[in-house]
Amino acid sequence: MVLTDEIKDFIQALIKAKKNLHLYPENNPVYIKTLDDIYSRLTSVLQETDSITLRFKQYDILYDTDVVYHNEEKDESFALFFFKDGVRELTFKKGIPKEEFEEFMQVISSDFERDLVDDDIVTLMWEKDFQFISYVVDDTILVEDENYEDEATEQAKSGAAEDDEVMKAYEEAFGIEKSEGINIVPLTNEDLKSIVEEIENDQPEKSGKLISILFEMLYLADGKAEYEEISEFLKQTVRYAVQNGNLEAVIYCIRRINDAFDKESFSQDLRIYLRGIKYYINSIGFVKKLGEVLDEGVEFTQDIISEFASLLDKSSIPHFISILGDLKNISARKTVISILSELGKKDIQLLARGLNDRRWYVVRNIIYILRQIGDRSAVEFLLRAVRHSDKRVKKEAIRALGEMGDVTAVQTLKDCLDDEDEGVRMATVRAIGYLQTPVSRKILLEQINNKQFKEKSFTEKKEFFEAISRYRDTEVINTLFKILKKRAFFKRAKNEEMKAAAAYALGLMKEKSAVDLLEKLKSSKNRLLRENVQIALKRIRDGKE
């Protein structure tokens, strides 16, 4: 046969391609090249003939009468791979589009060894409904009992009454009333539309529905053994639901359990099993599974997350803290933070234990969550967190203390103004600014009036003035005017920085009485001063922030 060698080569290339396509994802260059190569080999052979038909024996593949492949290794044999599922012939026809061939390659590269795979190669090819690939299957492997048809037919016929009354039926037929039968009601466009809508709205993920049925089954169950069995099904189903990104089903399950406790009367035994399901949903195993799903990129809406978190038990707080440090995906971490921001409200102390985590980023996240919750009972924990060795944690704690506005934090914050890190000091200034107490105002003014203050960088100075601008009283305004008017003979640049920052603060305050003074400075030769004065004037005149 002329093409035998080409077919031999094609089969070898097909085996290699099957391996590559199994290993690499679709967007990988190796996948793309492999597919291009094998498709071009196939089309090149199909230029010589209208179709290629391969016949499969247990260990051989034949093209016409020639053996083009032989391998008796059970795990390796490409012939056995098709033969064991009943494939006896496989034909590729001329004109096969690349998309169809790719689908074929994906079918044969599937992982048939996985436990939960219920499809063999014939099923997968059948589902594709190929147009240019056909196959012949030997279905005898499906036959359970070769004689069943004959036996059942014989039995059904032998059961027939020997004395049937066909003639009696015939005679009586003329006497009976004419049958109305049923009327054929034609299908209307509305009928078709409603069916199409129903098919389109039919959700493929049905764990929620199964959960509802399992609850009905719990009501029907008889005794402990059945309760236990069904509650295990429920646990498996919530796990399956979360694996498939269906958090609504988990929410539904918890709600059903809560309702059962609140509104329905159950035996003590059943209550124990229902508690067990809730315990499972709050367990580290379940939380880890959720974490894996989130890390794979599954996202939920904020509403779903909030509802889910609100239904969890506080006992799950440590588990969420635990996975928070392990997640790779930023979006997954955000989701867990959202969950903890809701869940943490149930036990601030338990949540604050996360501040002892050895991973600085987890501690920072916990501080962020405490700040989001805003419960002042967290202040005592935050005051300790301010002394954390990592400056990123420190800054987050300082910010939280400021936003939570607790006066007990003032002394600790004041200490932080002397921190060696400028970022920490600036965060502290902002926090003190937020506090808005007379003590905090006093601290800021003392700092600004301190002789050493002008040595700070302009950015840090500006932070102070921005903070003080929140206190719109005469003393603050007079202090700022005084700075604007101050002349200096030495260190003029530092003095101009002070003026620029003061001008900036007056702008933020929209202090109209400062306009005349600012007007005099708007043409200053110092660019920093000039720019900040102009910004301030614009803010005051426009009334814009």
Add this chain to the structure above:
Amino acid sequence: MEKSESVQGKDIINQLAVVLRTGHFHTPDNVAVLSAIKRFLELINPVILQDGMLRIDLIGEFFYINENRVRYPLEFLLNFDYLIREFKRRELGSLTFVSQVRQEDMREFLRIFINAAFSTTPFEAMEAALEEIDSIRVERLKHIKEERDVDKRRLVKKTYFNAVSFTRGIMQKLRAGEKVSIKKAKRVIESMVDTLLSEESLLIGMTAIKDYDEYTYHHSVNVSILSIAIGQKIGLHRRALTELGLVALFHDLGKMEIPVEVLNKPTAFTEDEWKLIRRHPYWGARAILKLKGLDKTSILSAIVAFEHHVHYDYTGYPKVRRPLPLDFYSKIVAIADQYDAMTSSRVYSRVPLPPDRALSVMMERAGTQIDPILFKFFVNMVGVYPVGSLVLLDTRELGLVYECNPLFADRPRVMIIVDASGKRLEKGNVVDLTEKDSSGRYLRSIVKTLDPNKYKISLAEYLL
């Protein structure tokens, strides 16, 4: 036109429907009509150029373009269904474009097509009028069952009995606590889907015979076949049909828990026995969930096993405390299950109803116990006189409905068992009730139906 079909078949059928629909509402010169025609010609003329012609056949419920079956896409369901109805109304079986079609040819065809619907002999009217157009030919709708060969019937029987034997094997394995192969079950269902797509009425006909000892297994397979057939009617794709067939096959798995002597007892159930029977949906869902790990199929199977007796209005069993909408597949399986159970003496009732009577009872239940729209699809599928119905014809012949006609629900093929002279026939001729005489009148029509069970008539004797 293999390649073209895969790319354009569904679009061509859909666009033809668009042309005809638009033509119904506007004159042929209307812009909307012209633009629909233009698009249609853009689709067909390249195919005609490549393949020399383009032939659209309506065979059964499917369109074929140049002998390739056109897939039935959900988004075009309305237009496909519309076109099938319009073809049938005119007894049009094939439409062939033999050369490049011009816009004026298509406009003229549209006019002829629409007018033909008002003629008493629509096909003849259309055929005569089309003689003026060189590029378009029509052929009458073929009653495709006329020359059915024995092999096809044998193949269908084989598929059916293989499925029953497989189901029996599964149940026996489950009873013995052995593992069952879902892979194999899928293959069995796929083979049923294939058979149903090509030999729908023959396979449905196999479900009419109820005289088997091991009826439970036959019932499971029958419900699976009838469910797949409904699914096919409503346009589910092959994969969904397999899924539906599989969940339907397992719908009664819970009956394994019921003692065989109760299931097969010849007399009516006692109240205690009914209590057992009513528990089978619960046992079924449990059995399925224990069978294998959770996946889409096992979840769906458990849902359907639990819900198939709940009823559309929730008046069935098990009683549910908090009803959620019934699953779509549960509603399909419930119809198939009710019908097969009602027509058999072995499922619940000890007195089977004749098929047409079962349909009447179900008609009364449509909207309460069963979904009314799905039931319409079901009736359209099994016909007004389903296979196994005992019928008296206006020719004074007595016969058994042998095969339903997907195109004419009230005109099946009938096996004559007593001829017009009153002579009993063992296995008489099979006649087609769509046959007409030269004046266009039907040769035979059903006038009365009788209960074959009342007269101890064994369907197996005639249909197997």
